[in-house]
Amino acid sequence: MNTSTFFTRIIIIIAGLSCLVWSGCRKLSSIGPNKGADTVKSNTVHVIPNYNSSDTELTSKGWSKVFEDNFDGDLSQWHALTGGVQKELACYQPANLKVSGGYLEISAKKETVTGPAIVGEPATKSFDYTSGWMVSKTSISANETTPVVRIVARLKAAPGYGLTSFLYTFGGNWPTNGEIDFLEIKGSDTNELLSDYQYGTVPLQDLVKNALSTTVTDGDLSAAFHVYEFEWSQNSIKTYIDGExxxxxxxxxxxxxxFGKTEYLSLSLPVGGLYYNNFMPEKVQTGTMVVDYVKIFTAKKSL
Structure with a gap:
C-alpha cells in the first residue's frame, strides 16, 4: 500500500456519530526514519509515584473544565477504532478497551484475529496481536476564544518491548490541522517521555523538523500512576509531570x-510500528496501559 492510500481520510461511524480521522496519521510522528534521532534530551527529572492532582488547583486559578472522563462508567465519550495501521502488528478493536474499577485498561494481547488491514478500509488480513485505540468525540482547539488548552491525564504506561503508550491530539486533512504528540512512552524505555508535533500546509507533508524531545525521569513510568499535564497555547507546548x-x-x-486548528484527543497502544529503530518482532511483549482519568481545561490566558 502506498503512502497516499494509507493516509486517505476515513469517516468512522460509531453509535450514529461521525468522527473524521486519519488512519494512522500519528504513526510517522515518532522516531521513525522521517524524524531521525531525538533532538533534545533532558537532564533527569524527579517524579512522584502515584501522584494525584486536584481540579481546584486549576479552577481556583481561573481554568474552566470542559471535558472529563474518570472511567467509572462507559466509553460513550469516545470512538473505538477497528483495524490495522501500516507497519504495526496489532489489529485495534473495541474489546481491548476495558473500563474496570474506575480505570481504563488499554491492553495489547497476543492472539490471532482477522480484521481490516487498515482502519476504515474493506480489505482484511490476519493479525497476531490485538490492541486498543480510541478518539474523543469532543474536539479541542487553542484559539482566540480559548487561547490556552490544558490536558490532564493520570496513567500508568504499558511496559514491554514493542509497545508504545500514546496520548495525542490530531485534526483532519493531516497534517494541515496539526497533530500534537503530548505523550509517547516506549515499553522498553519506561523512564523516558517523548513528545513531538506535526504541521503542514498541504496534506501528507509534515514541515516540522527537530521538535522531537525526550524527558528522562528517575522513575519507572509503568510502575505507578503519574499525572501528565500539557498546556497548548499560541507559541508553546508545555509539559508537566507530577506538578512540575x-x-x-x-x-x-x-x-x-x-493556533485555531480543531483537533481530537486520542489514546492508543501500538504494537511495533515506526516507534522502534531496528525493530525486532520476535521480542514483542504484551502489556496494559492503565488510565485513571483524562480532563481538559481552557483559559483566557496562560495561568
Whole structure:
C-alpha cells in the first residue's frame, strides 16, 4: 500500500456519530526514519509515584473544565477504532478497551484475529496481536476564544518491548490541522517521555523538523500512576509531570500555525510500528496501559 492510500481520510461511524480521522496519521510522528534521532534530551527529572492532582488547583486559578472522563462508567465519550495501521502488528478493536474499577485498561494481547488491514478500509488480513485505540468525540482547539488548552491525564504506561503508550491530539486533512504528540512512552524505555508535533500546509507533508524531545525521569513510568499535564497555547507546548514543568517546546518553527486548528484527543497502544529503530518482532511483549482519568481545561490566558 502506498503512502497516499494509507493516509486517505476515513469517516468512522460509531453509535450514529461521525468522527473524521486519519488512519494512522500519528504513526510517522515518532522516531521513525522521517524524524531521525531525538533532538533534545533532558537532564533527569524527579517524579512522584502515584501522584494525584486536584481540579481546584486549576479552577481556583481561573481554568474552566470542559471535558472529563474518570472511567467509572462507559466509553460513550469516545470512538473505538477497528483495524490495522501500516507497519504495526496489532489489529485495534473495541474489546481491548476495558473500563474496570474506575480505570481504563488499554491492553495489547497476543492472539490471532482477522480484521481490516487498515482502519476504515474493506480489505482484511490476519493479525497476531490485538490492541486498543480510541478518539474523543469532543474536539479541542487553542484559539482566540480559548487561547490556552490544558490536558490532564493520570496513567500508568504499558511496559514491554514493542509497545508504545500514546496520548495525542490530531485534526483532519493531516497534517494541515496539526497533530500534537503530548505523550509517547516506549515499553522498553519506561523512564523516558517523548513528545513531538506535526504541521503542514498541504496534506501528507509534515514541515516540522527537530521538535522531537525526550524527558528522562528517575522513575519507572509503568510502575505507578503519574499525572501528565500539557498546556497548548499560541507559541508553546508545555509539559508537566507530577506538578512540575519539565519542558517548554517552542522549536520546530510551526507551533503558531497550530493556533485555531480543531483537533481530537486520542489514546492508543501500538504494537511495533515506526516507534522502534531496528525493530525486532520476535521480542514483542504484551502489556496494559492503565488510565485513571483524562480532563481538559481552557483559559483566557496562560495561568
Amino acid at each position: 514543568l519539565v519542558e517548554t517546546k517552542t522549536v520546530g518553527g510551526y507551533i503558531p500555525q497550530l
